[in-house]
Amino acid sequence: MAGRPWPAGRAPVMPDPATPSSLSSDTCQEDMVRLSLSGVWLGQAAVAVLGVLVMSGEYGTGTIRTTLTTVPGRSRALAAKAAVRAGATLAAGATALTRRDA
Template sequence: MPGTWWLLLAVAAVTAAVGAGAVSGLSTAHCPPAGCREDVVRTSLAGVWAGQAPLAVFASLAVTAEYGTGTIRTTLTAVPARLRVLAAKAAVVGAAVLVAGGAGAWGALLAGRALVPAGFAPYDLGAGPVLRAGFGSALYLALVALLALGVGTALRDTAGSVAACLAVLYASPLVAGMLSDPEWVERLQRYGPASAGLAVQSTVGTDGLPIGPWAGLGVLAAWAAAALAAGGAVLRSRDA
C-alpha cells in the first residue's frame, strides 16, 4: 500500500516538527528565582506524543488492510502457520518503525539542541541520559506499533483498531490529569502504556518519577506482548 510510506514519513516529520516547536516556545518567564530546571531533552521529544497517532494507523493497516481486501486468505494459504505470519508482520512493522521513529526522535533532538532559548542549558547529544532518551523514544514508537498490530489482528477492522489503540494510549494520561486522588494518579502513571513508556525520555529528576525510565518501557513492552498474544489467539482460532 503506497499510503504506508507516507504514514512512516508523517511519524518522522511530526515527531521532529512538534519537538522543535515545543523547544522554541520555552520561556524563562515562569522559571523560579533559582533558575530554570526544565527537562529540555524531554521537551524536544514532545513530538513522540503526536507521532504515535499516525503510527497506530500504519501498524493497524499492516493487518487490517488484508482483511478489508480479502487477501488475508491468500496469505494464510501460502503460509498456513498463522503465528509465523504474525511474527513476520511484527518483524517488518517493528523494524520500519524503529528506523522512522529513530529518525524523528534524533531529528527532534538535533533541532531542539539548535533552538534552545537563552536561559536554558543546552544538552550534549552524546551524554548518557540524552542517548537513552533518543534511542528509548525510537523503541517506544516501535513498541506502540507492535501494540497496534496486536490490536488490529484481534479486531480485524481498521477504524475500530485505530480507535481502540488511541484510546489505550491517550486515555490514561488524560484520566490521570482529572483525578484528585494522588494514589490513583500514580497508579495510572506507572501502569498506563503511554505514561509509563514515555518515562524513558526523562533526563531531569528521574529519582522522583512514578516509574524508572527502563522499567516504564518494560511496562509498554508488556502491553505490546499482551496485545500480540491476544491477536495471535484470535488469528489461530477464527476463520479468515
C-alpha cells in the same frame, strides 16, 4: 544626562542566570517533562494508525486468504508482519532522530 537611560550613579541590576533564585520553580510554570514528551504521544498515535492500516489492509482486500494459505501458522504470519512493521517504525524513528539533530 541624555546619553544614560537610568539615573546618575545607579546602573540597572540584571539577575545572574546562574543564581539559584533565577532557577526557582516560581519562574517556570510549565512542566518540562510533559512538554518534552508531547511529541512522543503523536509518534505513538502514528505507529498505532500504521499498525491498524497494516493489519486491516489485508483483510479489506481479501489477500489475507493468500497469506494464510502460503503460511498456515497464523502466529508465524502475524509475527512476520509485526517484524516488518517494527523494522519500518525503527527506520522512521532513527531518521527522525538524526534529522532533528542536524
